[in-house]
Amino acid sequence: MFDTLTDRLTQSLRNVAGTGQLTEDNIKDTLREVRMALLEADVALPVTRDFIARVKEQALGQEVLQQLSPGQAFVKIVHDELVKMMGDANESLDLAAKPPVVILLAGLQGAGKTTTAAKLARFLKDRQKKKVATVSADVYRPAAIKQLQTVSQEVGVDWIASEASESPITIVNRAIEQAKIKFADVLIVDTAGRLHVDDDMMDEIKELHAAIKPTETLFVVDAMTGQDAANTAKAFNDALPLTGVILTKTDGDARGGAALSVRAITGKPIKFLGMGEKLDALEPFHPERIAQRILGMGDVLSLVEEVERKIDKDKAEKMAKKLQKGGTFNLEDMLTQFEQMHKMGGMMGFLDKLPGMSGSGIQQAVEQAQPEKQVKKMEAIIQSMTVKERRNPDIINPSRKKRIAAGCGMEVQDINRLLKQHAQMAKMMKKFSSPSGIGKMLRGIQTMQGKMGGNAGGGMGPLFGGSDQDKK
Template sequence: MFQNLSERLTQSLRSVTGKARLSEDNIQGTLREVRMALLEADVALPVVTQFVNSVKERALGQEVMSSLSPGQAFLKIVQAELESVMGAANEGLDLSTQPPAVILLAGLQGAGKTTSAAKLARLLKERDKKKVTVVSADVYRPAAIKQLETLAAEVGVDFFPSSVDQKPVDIALAAREHARIQFSDVLIVDTAGRLAVDADMMAEIAALEKAVTPVETLFVVDAMTGQDAANTAKAFGEALPLTGVVLTKVDADSRGGAALSVRQITGKPIKFLGVGEKTEALDPFHPDRLASRILGMGDVLSLIEEVEQKVDRVKAEKLARKVKKGKKFDLEDLRDQLQQMNNMGGMASMLDKMPGMAGMAQAAQSQIDNKSFARMEAMINSMTPRERRNPELIQGTRKRRITRGSGTQVQDLNRLLKQHKQMAKMMKKMKGGGMEKMMRGMGGMMPPGGGGFPPMR
């Protein structure tokens, strides 16, 4: 996420962080590099200008002059200004109203409103223990209604049906009454999008907003459109009383221009980031954590939260006890580890959140084929329970049967068995209490092992 911006900023700041004192002369070049990095990231020009001026003013002020480490103080100023540009702190949803609290999603076609509706429903259900109803008021695309119905079933929330011959306002009002009868805490309304902002679209959604009086009106926008995302959000903000923004496809955005421009241009906070296609891939937006990641400092808090939410503690503790007693680490244990890593978003996602690991995350992204983990899991699933517990049995005809069943090659299976053997050796060395303490401390994460990928529990 935002690799290009992160790389450029950390490079430009490296030259100044070791300085014994800062002057206008020796920070001028760095500020020029910072300015270029932000412009290349497609950050809006007014935001760049204000950002650079604020950093310069603070860097040449008393807070750096009196610092024992001016270079480090300069880095902290840049971090603080990044946070300021994106918003001082996380701003959650305000659902303090008579149920059902209505959340209206607005945005252009293709921005990801329907998937964001399902992601948000899942987040509210699992994190906040809310009963959620979702409805589609997109009467122009029957596929959008069907898509939301499918996603609602996937995440386990109530779906209110609608059809293309109904009016959006009628759909929303009927859904609100249905949600009230069902004792739903939240009603999420997915609206129609267009390929561009137009008067008809704005009039329709303004009428919808007026009819259902939502507590939250969120603008959903594709982060990859850069500063255009901020400009479109501004246009919607002038027609609707927006309460916040959902930035989608952030995981595919190497620039970061939208994240750094939206708040400043619209005055509306970014509330959520869409970081993948799966329904759990929606993160609350924390400006301080993102600023830290952009500057290569990692995001340990988010990593810990992910571990707590997504790692199966029962399986983690079971493996810890097994290793402590010196029992064999088998292929079923390895399969569990692959699944846990996948739940955490893969290796690159984890490394990106670790301090000083941004470069390694990029290398992992380019060098590691995440599909290889799926192939490894398929091979293990093609084995008999006895073979998983006793990998030494896998020879000759057994290998051919397993690879045929998993659609892989014998060399793939040989590689998997070699990696497992290396990991099993490492586990054997951890007999005793060290493993259990480490796994408790890391919430189920295990250190790098052999075979070219770090196991994750």
């Protein structure tokens, strides 16, 4: 997401970052490029116009002119205005109401409401420790009720049955009563997809909203529709008292115009981003972190949180203790590290959050090298080995290499390449096996962001064998 915008903006701002003095003349070209970058990213014209006007006004102000580094101050102005455009700070769900808290999902057909209902249920269950129930009030799409049942069971939350022959109001009122009996904290209501120009369907959801009085009414919209996402959100907001927006399919949106336009056009906060097809691919929307990523500053704080949440701490701690006691990093350990990296979204998911990497030549070079494909080859090789060979790579002689190569359908040179990479990785592991571990490395990365990079705070916990003592 934002790849195109990041490329254009970072190049434009690089030209002015080292400027000793800001004048209307020397920022005119930069502002023109920023304007074009936003428009190409499908940001709405009125939003772009207001953004450029605010940046120009502040950039030519006396405070900026007196800065020791006006060029850097200009970059900070752009950053701060991006944050304001998207809503200043993350606005979380209101879960303080009397349970069950009812969350109503509305949106167009095909926006991903049913999948989002399951993602949101999992988010609330896993991260907020809430008991969640779901119900489908979509009585028009034949497979909608069954689909919600399937995904609800997959994420481990209660699903309340409904029938296509019932009215949506009857379904939800009964679901609320059942949720109370089940002592559910939250009830998520999936509704039928509808167009804002369809008066009958809009009247139906207005009546449903008035009958159940949900605490949260969230508009689910496909980010890849660009400006249309903001426009349809506004149309729904005119009909319903929306409390927020969830942008789906953002992993396929290289422009990001929807994220930059929705808040400005609707006045409603983006609360979540759907980042992929998996049912754990839903993240809270943090404007400041998104602004940092757009400007190529990385997002170390999100990386910290992702490591803490996704990495198997028991496995990492066990490896850390082994290395600290002088144990060797073997091929089983290497396989474990590949598994940990997969959980982080692979090498590209990791690099995307590091400062200076997004849209950089380094990231493009890594992408061209197809690291995920190479990792799969190495995993296949290791899995073709015996347990003894994985734990003692030194015993892998030429005859063993031939057998391993035949077992995984590769060449002996592929085995040699893996063993060489393992040896290099083993050396690196020794550096990360101290109590400071990868936490120290990533905290060092944080300082690269300077004042603009935010504060990741706290320790990283183990990733490549770093110790849990990082947290102390």
